[in-house]
Amino acid sequence: SDAASVPALVIGTGYGGCVTALRLAQAGVDVHMIEMGMAWDTPGADGKIFANTTTPDQRSFWLRTRTKQPLSNFLGFPLDKDIPRYTGILDAEEFSGITVYQGRGVGGGSLVNGGMAVTPRREYFGEVLPTVNPDEMFGTYYPRANAELGVSVIDPAWFDSTACYQYARVGRKHAQRSNFPFVYVPNVYDWNYMKQEAAGTVPKSALAGEILYGNNHGKKSLQKTYLPKIAATGRVTISPLHRVTSVVPASGGGYTVTMEQLNTTGGVVTTKAVTAARVFFAAGSVGTSKLLVKLKATGALPNLNNEIGKGWGDNGNVMCGRANHMWDATGALQSSMPTAGIDNWAAGGAFAEVAPLPTGIETYASFYLSITKTSQRAEFSWNAGAGRVDLSWQTAWKQTSINAAKTIFDKINAKEGTIYRTDLFGIYKIWGDHLTYHPLGGAILNKATDNYGRLHGYPGLYVMDGALIPGNTTVNPFVTITALAERNIEKIIATDL
């Protein structure tokens, strides 16, 4: 039965994959979705589906025996601890110069992310996707993505009064005193639910520090938006704990997709093959790039062009903390969903979000994730000797991002008479410059593919995810990934099917 033939197969169940599957199914096409992570629909021994940030366990990390938390230290103490190896939700994938955090499971990155749902400013859209018509994106596809994802902005009156955003109000005050534009950052969290959390009338999620390892309530991940609509079509099958390893042209037309079924310790239970008329790569920037680079280099898909694996960027991610004065307490209760931002893109190439430190104690710290303008791009390549795909990123390249972030925080520190925290990423280390949450690129639109995601060299193969985007979106990326997938699949359904 697993040698089945399907009209459309989608690799990955994140934003690009869910948009693709929903629109194909609504157009009458049967779809098989393949996801290497778990379904995340069953509670663990504690009655909860997802683990808390403060108490990570086996559910928290993808096939690791020790946690690798983005914030590795606090007040000088290392935070990481041993856990059983398990197909957990957050992958801290290590390449030579960077750790790339990604979601694993049905829903992809939507399961683990901060919910910040930001549409780029129209004047910067040409930097983001230079070959895409902005009128179509801002007239049709960004509004469609925002509506489907359930994006909204916090009620400003509640923001001004609730204890759980004291940290964000301190961030706003410091930004404004240094004359930086302050913006509310839209989010997919259900604000009414958060208000009820604050009132103590519902189980807590954002106010219990849930983020990174999943949210048990309140966050409108893909599990609450696209995935129920996909299920309602009755045309989509989802196979969790299945990892695609190969795609090759089938003798009778279409493509043979090989996959490994995994158990929850990462072992291979069995190998299967499915033949599909069309295959949509939506395994995320890293997942799609790794597959395509391997398949081109090993002769499975030799006609893919030389743009495969190129143009990868980190969206300029860099983190830092500032040590506040005792009169600028940031609060022991901090909502895990960020909603405040400092926009210094025009002057300094940095958009900084005021991020929570949901430790449950007063830290007198302001913590920030900056998205910065950087032209550094890395390339994926096949390492035949090791049998794996490498990435050419160098940690030193983050200096551009640090410099951009400093255009905001050096000025705020000078104005406030404060200093950077040096205890969050190691001992005496100011910058969280070893990671990204926003991998983008590797199969760039209009280069590795045509201007709608059709892979050159192979009719019926498509890229539908963050791999299409050339390294930087000026803001957090998932709204753009969703909107671009909506644009591309509409064209593909209209012209290819």
Ligand code: FDA
């Ligand atoms: P995505 O990564 O979502 O999905 C790909 C799926 O494919 C995954 O489920 C993966 O397991 C699966 N897969 C990979 N290889 C496979 C294979 N070989 N076989 C089968 N399945 C395979 N963005 C934002 O806009 N706002 C925010 O607040 C945040 N915050 C944030 C926090 C954290 C901790 C992370 C890790 C990320 C964010 N992001 C974010 C980034 C955002 O989540 C990310 O950009 C999108 O999820 C990417 O969407 P894609 O559809 O490209 O892939």
